[in-house]
Amino acid sequence: MENAVREDLVLSHAVVTADVTAKFDDVDIAQWLKTLPTHEYQRCAPGDHKAAGYTVDDDGTPMSINIEMIGTGLVIQQYRFEVAEPHYCKMVSLSDVLTPSGWTTTQVIWELRMERLGGDRCRYTNTVTSHPTEGFLQFIAEHGQAFAEAAHARQDASGRHCRIETPRYAQSIARWATARSALTA
Template sequence: MISETAQTATVDAPIEAVDIADWVLNLPDAEYRRCAPGEHIAAGRTTTDDGRPMSINVENIGGTLVIQHYVAEVHEAHHCHLVSLSDAQTEQGWIKVQATWDMRVEPNDDGTCRLTNTVTTHATQGFLPMKAYLRDTAANGELPLYQPGGYAAALLRGTTATGDKEEVTA
């Protein structure tokens, strides 16, 4: 594993009002860019050859251009699990990184719900020479973290959300 980022946010809406899979798999480009201004460059949607939904995202992570091909392995209202064999442009050329993006929503007792957003990256065979470089970059605080309030707020379009926990392992 290269890194894992886990964040939670409280979403000011009942769980019945939340559909994580619909949101992420139909996310408009402008809304994607608003979730992380300056880092998120573009988003689109398509399907795999066998018909599985796919989210294509382009972003700048610590100065590295990354193109993600997130295929939905689980796409339910309260759980979305996507896996990407991502392309990253580095000083040494293009490399492949496997990224897993998992989002879950669970109800709270007060009528709100908790969004948990986890992104994990793993090295591929072509990535191994870059592993030390990215660990150093993450350790120096140069890799941007997703804003859970931004995702939660965008998810519900107009409701409020507050991020209250963030953990990063690099």
Template sequence: MSDIRTDLVVTQSVFTATINAPLNKIDIAKWLFALPNAEYRRCAPGDHIACGSTVSDDGQPMSINVEQVGPTLMIQHYIGEITGPHHCRMVSLSDLFTPFGRYDAQVIWDLSVRQVDDDHCEFTNAVTAHPTIRYLAALEEHGVAFGDAIKRSQPAGEDHNRRETPLFAASIERAARTGA
């Protein structure tokens, strides 16, 4: 495992969307770990490629996601640190395939929901990526300053999260209505 530079942020974004369902009907963990591949793809058309669920070697719930964010193909191996009905904190040492080569980064995906009123909730989709030593070495090898990498990564990450958040919320809403 590469050393993660948690003091540095490659990209960070937080977006919210409304879910038209009561809080007691929502179970983010159940939705996430049962998410069909086709539904995942509908939540970011063109970007989301594939998903699946498994467990880590030590039995932690795991979500595997393959997606394109800007020019970067990402394979994420999210381990569930928190996997409750109203909050999931997923952490991945993700494989990144970029124009500068292959390296890794830590991606933290934090999904939560809070009650607004009896029939509505606010869904929050937060994503933060930290570089690894390998990531920073790859940038240096290609003569790319970290600040320039952020200038490229941040807009792509924000755009992706902005587009997927309302579609994730709609998918969670459908699951809440059907009990799936």
């Protein structure tokens, strides 16, 4: 019950876009995620992004493992690929969060989308939505924090983080697409 996700409550929600130049047909977000090196991940949010990796879950579902700071919390995300397409990925993680007060969990939904604007102009949209777990709600109550307070703090931290990483993700995806194009030329 502790890890039951409260989808009726939103802890944070951020949607940030960035325009880049890339050949749309060479963009493959799913493959970019599966081959994203730790150091490139770190460059996408300097100081916040700590490590990235790729694995599969017990049932064979592809997973992206991301470790990052969101505000004062160290977040260990174990994203399962729910949708893994070249221009859209939906990743869902039951994430462990180390706060100054101890460990808790949240659900994080990460959506990555690339749309063609015209020619080689593309728009990357980075959407991150977090829901509390029952354990998270119990954790904040034990520490005297109301949900509205926790949500406000997480919204500020997540929004700030997404504004930093989104343009860098877009540029990284565009570089990956350009390198892929050069290999097939």
